[in-house]
Amino acid sequence: MSLTNQNPKEANNPAFYFTANEGGISKIDALTNKVFDSIKIEGTVHNVQISPDNKMIGITIVSGHGGHDGHGGHGAHEGHEAHGGHGAKNEKAAFYDAKTNELIKEVNGGAHPAHIVFTEDNQYAVVTNTGDNNVSVIDMKTYEVVQTISTGNGPHGLRISADSKIAYIANMNENTVSVIDLGEMKETKKIIVGDVPVTTGITKDGKTLVATLNSENSLAIVDVASEKVEKVKVGKGPAQVYIQSDDKYAWVANQGTSDNPSNSVTKVDLEARKVVATIEVGNGAHGIVTSKDNKFVYVTNMYDNTVSVIDIEKNEVITTVNVGENPNGITIQ
Template identity: 60%
Template sequence: MIKFKMIFIVILLSGVIMAGCSSGSNAVDEQKSVSGDAQQTEGNKEEAEEKTEVQYYYTANEKGSISKIDAVDNSIVKTIEVEGSAHNVQVSPDGELIGATVVPGAGHGGGHGSHGEVSAKAVFYSVEGDELVQEVEVGNHPAHIVFTHDGKYAVVTNNEDNTASVIDMNSFNVTNTVETGKGPHGFRISSDSKRAYIANMGEDTVSVINLETKKEEKRIKVGIAPVTTGITSDGKTLVASLNGENALAVVDLATEKVDKIPVGTGPAQVYIDEKGQFAYVANQGTEETPSSSVTVIDLVLKKAITEIETGKGSHGVVTSPDNKRVYVTNMFEDTVSIIDKEQNKVIDTIEVKGVPNGISITE
């Protein structure tokens, strides 16, 4: 991502914008006097080891790569080079694929407005082998990619086309292109896989996309320059980070009543935790005046309860499936902050080169 301030000005003037484990092994019985018991114990151990899965989180890096990171020791396992600028990334519901949006161009923010021979696309890699599975051409300036919870589709917002591409995950074909508001960017999909809630950065709305009819149902007015949305698992509450108001919009979907909660400067992504209790807002600011915090919002009380110091240009944010950690990309210092949710403080910071932007974690 290039300088956010410049991007935001372009948004308002022209509407053309940037694209934003279980670990267990059964104990081996120390009593091995009986051969059969020893064999059974060893068999149990091997079976448990087979069921143990390593958990990873991934960052999409603007300078042309995807980082795969071990969630146990926070070491970078693999750097996957991509042809273009990787903007956003998400792990599929079954944990087998990692999807990313790639914009033509490379370098710091090279994907924001530089169109070369490389096509705008969504790319899919295997989690197990880190191998390229498929490339799918989508619209101009793909921003975010999100899988439906049932795994049938991947949806990509096309920021410059004011559309969203719906990709059938059985065939890897774009089956529908859906009209949205101006400058579609970050979004989330309801837990029943029926609707996508897309933040339109070029206006003050969220597009509600019906994924059964593949059409836009309506637009909800939320506030100035919404960057990303979140939806609670019960489908009752929508949130949207408002970059132009330094606030989080909290929307009651039954009435469409909007409450605005102040956050840090230049909020980018927002993520609702596994229990639907807290929303975590990454405050990015601009490259000249970066923010370096995450605001924690209590969705029941509808107020900010704390602000956690992170790194310069906090942008992407995700919580771990066990609800113990929060991971935040810091674009302007090439790091990821790991937050302990109970303590509400950073417990580790790791270097991730290449301007880390979007972030996702395996289930």
């Protein structure tokens, strides 16, 4: 790891967002929308998440170019599966200090680690292993894998309930979301959602689950109790989805493919179950997150190496930030 552009200003301005890139992480000042620093990492950083206390970031690292064009429908998601059987020695989760950018710990888990999410109580970090069809549960006190839990085929994006009890795993190579009980440390059921689910989201009350359906160009909205699924058409090749903190809107990044990229973000009203805005961003919109005050949306544009910053009230892009190569996941303090 090497660092650039160190600046004492950081101590006075702790608000940053981070993008997962090929070869490292970009750290962007959330007030100025300028790249403040970068962390160089060997391999491709597929996903990045901030811990609930904002003190560390967790990342997943895959070898070479793995995973960045993996959400373009059936052919591409099969590429994820093919990748999983090799290169595992260079694939891992890692944790960095969010303030100093220093490496805290690297953890070896399964093949082709995809997404990483912390429980809200900061007890665990959960990592999906696309190549092994399971998740690794990492104890955040010891940084050891304390359990490996089987999932469906091709586990990818996940979110964890606000009470830290349930993880919802999108299984890209089938049509389900695995429901993982983190108390019992096992998969309790699968919910059928639709074709090629890539990522999930769960409302604060735990009643509504969402999942992007890459091959259906739709967002599945699921009543958790009844497992009834409603589908809302979004843009082409949706990748990540993020539910803002008041649970009013779900934001969907529409990636498309490298040969036929999409360049939009879809704003879905979760109560009305309908699209209320479509916003043009950069090519290959992939990772997406909202600020905690629900004023801004940040989306990584993989094929433009940029982040679009959207004003939520105006439903328009207010600035574009150049970041690292092939930006994928994104997280904000």
